[in-house]
Amino acid sequence: MANEYRPFFSRKHISALMWFSLLAILLLSTLGPGDVEYYEIEAAKSGNLYWMEMHEQPETLAILLPTPAALNPEQRRLQQLKTQILQTRLQQMASPAYSFNVAPRQDRIEITLRWASDQPVPDLKNLWRHLSQPVESARWHEALKKIEARQYLQSQSEEQQLIDQFFRQLQPETRADLLGMLATRYHQLFTSPRYAVSGEQAEEVAEQVQQQLPTGPQVAAQPMPRISASSEQQSSSGDHYRLLLGSTIVARIDPGYQAERIAARVLQDLLSANPGNSPLQFRLLWSALQEAGYRALLVSSQVHPESLLAQLQQQISDELIEHSQNQLAAEWQERMREPLNQQQALNQIAFYGLPTDSMAEYSQQLLDQEPEQIREIARRALQSEQQIRILHSPRN
Structure with missing residues (x-):
């Protein structure tokens, strides 16, 4: 007598398993990659x-x-x-x-x-x-x-x-x-x-x-002189205005570093918001160093750029600041998933003498910054007053 074949799962069981698997995949995808493991x-x-x-x-x-x-x-x-x-x-x-x-x-x-x-x-x-x-x-x-x-x-x-x-x-x-x-x-x-x-x-x-190796006491670096406001203007070889507004900023170890970092991202997000329709081309240079740092905003346009920058100051909203904070914090967490990036962060912590928990605490420090302080720094960066101002005007 031939043995009768009976499947282990019925069609109802298979259908239920498929739906369960689909729900599990959807649930896991919403959980994200999980917390970052920071090395001690x-x-x-x-x-x-x-x-x-x-x-x-x-x-x-x-x-x-x-x-x-x-x-x-x-x-x-x-x-x-x-x-x-x-x-x-x-x-x-x-x-x-x-x-x-x-x-x-x-x-x-x-x-x-x-x-x-x-x-x-x-x-x-x-x-x-x-x-x-x-x-x-x-x-x-x-x-x-x-x-x-x-x-x-x-x-x-x-x-x-x-x-x-x-x-x-x-x-x-x-x-x-x-x-x-x-x-x-x-x-x-x-x-x-x-x-x-x-x-x-x-x-x-x-x-x-x-x-x-020698591990004696640290010697203070040569401080960068604090600048006073200045203005230069000269003719440009092209048909565009080119303007640079720049200033010194705080050192990397300064408590105000995180607010400066977020303000730089706010400027970047603000100027990048409508690249296709914007009359401004820009480049932002920014770095916090051992004794002091610097910020320089370069903009290029066919019309005088300072009037455009004045309009942009009004667009620095709480929503933009929060978006920039969240993006910076998320990008930091994502970068720190790679061991090599944690090694690079360790180099900065060691060089600037930062607290040993700086890497793990950095994203939360970004999120804890006050919007008003960030807005004030970003607005100042778009103003000619109290900054180095260099303008190249097109020849007419």
Whole structure:
């Protein structure tokens, strides 16, 4: 007698399972990716060494070398030259056991060493000794000439000329011989280093850093002078008005930093609201540095832009501010899902000496800022008063 086949599920059961699965998928999709897992940050009593243990990540040591602000063309050339010297010296010590990278920032130079967790810590004492040797300035004459040539080509656009004018007012050039300054400025790189360590064995590596590298008290950076309002006007080579409004802002560690950051996003969202219909083209430069930061708004239009900026001030609403706050907070949370982005955030926390919970608390700090303070900062940025004002008018 043949066995009769009986399906395990009836059609009703299968239909019910399908509907249940669909509802479960919809429910899970509304829950989002879940909370961000922030790695715990610890700091040495000296204040210039931070570390963060990260599972299944290679060991990473960031050596953060403070510099004077590299804003004007002169200081940018010097920053690039110091970076090139560090790269050359690291290449002379290259080892397959670790990789390295050197990156210039506007107030520091970052050296990043990375090696596998099953590899020993590099000989940090010998590396430091080699990097910090005195510089023979004359040997770097040709390298400086190449840097100057690249900078000249980059400065040919009218927009870059506006930016350079702004930075020269923010940070006046000394007109000194850069090669004559090089030996002293290079030596100063090593007087107040900070360190950020991350990886599977971060605490052990941090102990090696304390044993092999200098971890003395931090030396205060050279402050950026506070600017007074000024106005410049000249003819433009094109058929558009080009206006730059800029000013200094608070330092990264200042309690007012978050409000400044949100105000910059408000300006960006405001000016981007109707790109197809807007008579204004814009670019916003913004950075909070060790001692002070800067903000520069560049706008271009066929009509005089200041009247358009006055109209935009009236559009800074509570809704826009709340939207910008929420976007910034959400973007921060999303970025921090990537371990590499948490490593980069650790570098900033270590360099600026921020509290160890700064990474985890940052998004909430953004949401806690008062709208009135943000509105006032954003409105000020659209006004010529109390700012550096540089206007290039079209030739008629």
